[in-house]
Amino acid sequence: MQVKVGKWILEERAFCIVCEDKQVELSPTAFRLLQLFVSHGDKVISMSTIKEQVWHTEFTTDNLVYQTIRNLRLALEDGTEQTYIKTIPRSGYQLIAPIVKQNDELVQAVAEPIEGISNKYSKLLLTVFIGVTMAVVLASIIFIYFIKPQSTDSVHIPDLVVINGFYQTKSDSFNQLVSQLSSALHIESVQRAEHASMREAINALGSGTKIVIEHIPDKNALLAMVFMGLPSRLIHIEMQALGKNDRELISNIVSRVKTPMLKQGNSGIAELVNASKELKALVALSNSEQLKTAIQSLHNDIELNSFNEQQKVAKRAFVDMLLAFYKIEHFDNERLLSGVNYLLARYHQSNYAIISAALYLANQGNAHFAFQLLERLEQDHFVTFIQGLIHLELNEDPRALKHFEKVYKHEQSFEDNAYFYFYELFYSERESQLDAYRSDLERSNYASNGIHYVFFNWYLKHGQFEQAMSLLLSMKERLQCSDDMTRSLAMLNSALRNTQWSERWLQKLDGLNARDWGIPWLIFSNYVMQGKLASYSNWYNDYVSNVLASHSLFEPVFLNAMTQLALEDKQQAMQSLAFMTSASGSFSQDPVIDVAKAIVNVRLAPANPDERVSLLSQYEDSALALKGDEIALPEFVMASYFTLYGDVGKAEQALILGCIKSPAMCNAWQFFPLLQGAASTLNVERALQHANDLIKSSQPKLIELNKQLYDICQ
Structure with a gap:
C-alpha cells in the first residue's frame, strides 16, 4: 500500500516523505504522528489521543507535542502554515490535505480498460493528448517570458551587515576583508547594526540571503554568519583569524551564499x-x-x-x-x-x-x-x-x-x-x-549527587551540621570518591574543628583535583585554628610552584597577603598585592574581590584615619552587598573591611555569621590583630561559647561518619 498526503509520498521504511526528487527525513515520532493523521482521515484528533497513540502515555508534555507538530508542519508545508495540518482551538488537530491510497491491484484495474480500447480510438486519444500538451507548454512559455515578472532569486545579491560598523575598528585587515567580500559578491552598500538590534536589522532586509560579520578584537578574528529567509534563519557560521587565510574564508562564505537550498527535517x-x-x-x-x-x-x-x-x-x-x-x-x-x-x-x-x-x-x-x-x-x-x-x-x-x-x-x-x-x-x-x-x-x-551537594552546602551555610551529616549518610550507597565528596567532608570537619580528619580528606582531594577551589581556604583555616598562621605562607609558595605555576588565583594570594599583614611582614604583603591585581577569582564573586583588594591596599597605604575612610567609602555598597556561601571567607572580608572603616557593629555581625557556618573559625578571629576589637565584644563571645558547645556535641557522629565514608576512597 502506497500512501500520498498532498504532494508527499510516505516511505515507511526510511521514515521520510518524498516529492519528485526531494526527500525529507522525519524523526520516528514525527513519522508516527503523520501516520496517525492518515489513519484518521479528516477527523479532528485530540491532544490526549496524540499522546496515547504516538508516545503511548498521557503524561507526555504538551510542549513536546507542539514541537513535533511544528517540525512536521515545517517538513510538509515548506513554510506555508496550516495547509496540511490545521489547529482546531480547544479540540486538537486536523489533517486537511488530500490523502490518496493505492496498491498494485488498483493500478492494474485502471490500466486494463485502456488496453481494451480499439486502435482507432487509441490514436485519436493520443493525438488529442499531444495537442493539449503542446498547448499547455506553449502557454507556459508565453506566461513565463512575457507575462510573469522575472524571479530575481537566482541572481539576488545578498545583503552584508557589519555589527558595530567596520568604520569603528582599527583593524586594517578587517576593513580590507569587508571590501574583498563586497567585491566577490557584488555588494554595493554595506549595512551597519548594533548587537542589540541585529535581528531587527537583518529581518528588515527581507527574505533574501544576508551575511552578518563582526570583528572580534581580542582574537583578531572574523565572525561571519549567513542567514536566509524571513524570519531570518542561520544557515552557516565561519570564524577565523584575520590574515590566516582570508581567501579561503571568503570562498567558504561565497559558496554558502550561492547554494542556499537546504533540506528540512528533524535530526531526531x-x-x-x-x-x-x-x-x-x-x-x-x-x-x-x-x-x-x-x-x-x-x-x-x-x-x-x-x-x-x-x-x-x-x-x-x-x-x-x-x-x-x-x-x-x-x-x-x-x-x-x-x-x-x-x-x-x-x-x-x-x-x-x-x-x-x-x-x-x-x-x-x-x-x-x-x-x-x-x-x-x-x-x-x-x-x-x-x-x-x-x-x-x-x-x-x-x-x-x-x-x-x-x-x-x-x-x-x-x-x-x-x-x-x-x-x-x-x-x-x-x-x-x-x-x-x-x-x-x-x-x-x-x-x-551534584544537586545533593548544593543542599549540603546550604546546611553548612546555616550551621545545620546535623542535617548535613544525615544527608551524606543517606547518600552512602551511591557516593563515589569524587572531588565533591572529599571537599564536602574536608569542609565539614574543618568547620567542626576536626583538623586531623579534614587533612585526611584534603589529601584525597589533592589527589583528585589539586586546583580545587576549596583547598586554599581549608589549608588557611586549618593552620589558623592550630595557631600556625606562618605555615600558610610556606604552603602557598609550594602550591604556586608545584600546582599553579603562577600567582594566578586570587583567593590563595589574598589569604597570603592577610597572613603576612597579621605577621607584620609588609614587604611580602606588598608583593602579594602586586600579584592580586592580575589574579582571577576561582570561586569568589566580583564584589568580594573588589573589597578584598581595597582592604590590602588601605592596610599598606600610609594614610591617616580620615584618608583611610575616604579610600574605603567608595567600596561601602559592595561590602554591604556581599553574599555569603558555605565558607567563612566573605565574612572574613566583611569583618576586616568594616573594622578598617570604623563600623565595629557591622564587623561584629560579620564575625557572628562566620561563627555560624564555621564554629572552628570563631576561635581563630583572635589571631588577626585587625579583628581583635570586634572579636572581644560580648555578642561575639556568646557566639564563641555556642560554637564550642556545638563542636563538642557533634564529634561522636562526625567521627562515625568519617569512618563509614572513608572506605569509599580507599
Whole structure:
C-alpha cells in the first residue's frame, strides 16, 4: 500500500516523505504522528489521543507535542502554515490535505480498460493528448517570458551587515576583508547594526540571503554568519583569524551564499533530549568514572536509536557542543564548528541546530549573538533551560534563575536544570526557598549527587551540621570518591574543628583535583585554628610552584597577603598585592574581590584615619552587598573591611555569621590583630561559647561518619 498526503509520498521504511526528487527525513515520532493523521482521515484528533497513540502515555508534555507538530508542519508545508495540518482551538488537530491510497491491484484495474480500447480510438486519444500538451507548454512559455515578472532569486545579491560598523575598528585587515567580500559578491552598500538590534536589522532586509560579520578584537578574528529567509534563519557560521587565510574564508562564505537550498527535517535530537537520562545529568556530574559511564551510555543510545548515519552524525555533533559548553570535554574549534555547520546545513529548521550554534557562539565570547538566536525559538523546556545558561554567560543571574525555575515547575526530573536552579537559588536573595525543596530532594531519583551537594552546602551555610551529616549518610550507597565528596567532608570537619580528619580528606582531594577551589581556604583555616598562621605562607609558595605555576588565583594570594599583614611582614604583603591585581577569582564573586583588594591596599597605604575612610567609602555598597556561601571567607572580608572603616557593629555581625557556618573559625578571629576589637565584644563571645558547645556535641557522629565514608576512597 502506497500512501500520498498532498504532494508527499510516505516511505515507511526510511521514515521520510518524498516529492519528485526531494526527500525529507522525519524523526520516528514525527513519522508516527503523520501516520496517525492518515489513519484518521479528516477527523479532528485530540491532544490526549496524540499522546496515547504516538508516545503511548498521557503524561507526555504538551510542549513536546507542539514541537513535533511544528517540525512536521515545517517538513510538509515548506513554510506555508496550516495547509496540511490545521489547529482546531480547544479540540486538537486536523489533517486537511488530500490523502490518496493505492496498491498494485488498483493500478492494474485502471490500466486494463485502456488496453481494451480499439486502435482507432487509441490514436485519436493520443493525438488529442499531444495537442493539449503542446498547448499547455506553449502557454507556459508565453506566461513565463512575457507575462510573469522575472524571479530575481537566482541572481539576488545578498545583503552584508557589519555589527558595530567596520568604520569603528582599527583593524586594517578587517576593513580590507569587508571590501574583498563586497567585491566577490557584488555588494554595493554595506549595512551597519548594533548587537542589540541585529535581528531587527537583518529581518528588515527581507527574505533574501544576508551575511552578518563582526570583528572580534581580542582574537583578531572574523565572525561571519549567513542567514536566509524571513524570519531570518542561520544557515552557516565561519570564524577565523584575520590574515590566516582570508581567501579561503571568503570562498567558504561565497559558496554558502550561492547554494542556499537546504533540506528540512528533524535530526531526531528532540527524542534524544527527552529520552536520555544521561544527557540531562551531564552537568551535574563531577569529573569521575560516573561521568564517563554516562557519556558512554549516551553514545550507545545514539548508536542504537538512530536509523541512519546522518542522524548519528547530527546527534554526536549536538552532544559534542553540550560537553564543550559545560566544560566537561575539550574539543578543538575546528571540530565544533564543523559539527555546528553540519546541523545548520541539514536541519536549519530544528531548534537543536540553532541551540548548537548558540552554544558555540557563547563559548566564543559572543553570548549576545547566542541569546538573539534563542529568544525567538518556539519554546520547549530544553530551549528555556539553554536560554538560562546563556543568561549566565551574560552575567544575568536573576534572569537565568527565572528560566530554570520555569522549567523546574514543569519537569523536576530534568537534572541539569534542577542543578542550576538550586545552585542559582543558593547564591540569590531567595536562598531561603531551598528549605521548601528538601522534600523534593528526598523523593528524587537523580543520576548524580551534584544537586545533593548544593543542599549540603546550604546546611553548612546555616550551621545545620546535623542535617548535613544525615544527608551524606543517606547518600552512602551511591557516593563515589569524587572531588565533591572529599571537599564536602574536608569542609565539614574543618568547620567542626576536626583538623586531623579534614587533612585526611584534603589529601584525597589533592589527589583528585589539586586546583580545587576549596583547598586554599581549608589549608588557611586549618593552620589558623592550630595557631600556625606562618605555615600558610610556606604552603602557598609550594602550591604556586608545584600546582599553579603562577600567582594566578586570587583567593590563595589574598589569604597570603592577610597572613603576612597579621605577621607584620609588609614587604611580602606588598608583593602579594602586586600579584592580586592580575589574579582571577576561582570561586569568589566580583564584589568580594573588589573589597578584598581595597582592604590590602588601605592596610599598606600610609594614610591617616580620615584618608583611610575616604579610600574605603567608595567600596561601602559592595561590602554591604556581599553574599555569603558555605565558607567563612566573605565574612572574613566583611569583618576586616568594616573594622578598617570604623563600623565595629557591622564587623561584629560579620564575625557572628562566620561563627555560624564555621564554629572552628570563631576561635581563630583572635589571631588577626585587625579583628581583635570586634572579636572581644560580648555578642561575639556568646557566639564563641555556642560554637564550642556545638563542636563538642557533634564529634561522636562526625567521627562515625568519617569512618563509614572513608572506605569509599580507599
